[in-house]
Amino acid sequence: MAADAVDRVDLLFRLFDVDGSGDLEAADFELMASRVVAVASESGDEAKDAIVSAFRRYWTTLVTELDADRDGRVGIEEFRACVLSPERFDDTIDEFARALAALGDPDGDGLIERPVFTALMTAIGFKRPNIDALFDAFEPNDDDQITVSVWVTGIKDYYQPDATGIAGDHLVPGAR
C-alpha cells in the first residue's frame, strides 16, 4: 500500500471521529451528516435525504466490514484495514461520492462553484488551505467551477490504496 493512502485514511479517521471519542461510532456519522446538510442551503430535500442515507450506509458498511473485535465501534487499526480490500467499499463509496457531489450542484447544471465546494468540505472538517488546493487541482474553469464528475472521481480515487500523487493528497495537512 502506498504511504499516501495511509495518510489519507488516517486523516479520514480523524475527521469521521466527529465527537473526538477516539473511535468511529454511528453517532459520528449522524453528526457529520447533519453538519453537511446544514450548509447545503440551496439543495432540495431529496438531495439532503440522499446524503444522510449515504452517511448511514457508510457507517453500516464500516462496522460490518471492519469491526474485527465486535465492540460496535471502529478503531484506527480496524479502519486502516479498509484500504486492504477496497473493493468491499466500492458501492458504498460510489453512493457517497455521488450524493456529496450532487449536494454541490443544487441547480443541476453539472458544475460546482468554489464557495459551495468549500462550504461542504469545511462541514466535513477539512481545512481551508487544503480545500483550496484540492479545488485548484481539479482544474476549475474560467468561472471557477469544477464538474460533478471530476469531484466524484476525486472522491473515489481518495480511497484507492495504490493511488499516489492524486488531487486528494492535497487534503492531507503537510502534503505537497
Ligand SMILES: [Ca+2]
Ligand atoms: Ca467517535
Ligand SMILES: [Ca+2]
Ligand atoms: Ca471495534
Ligand SMILES: [Ca+2]
Ligand atoms: Ca451547479
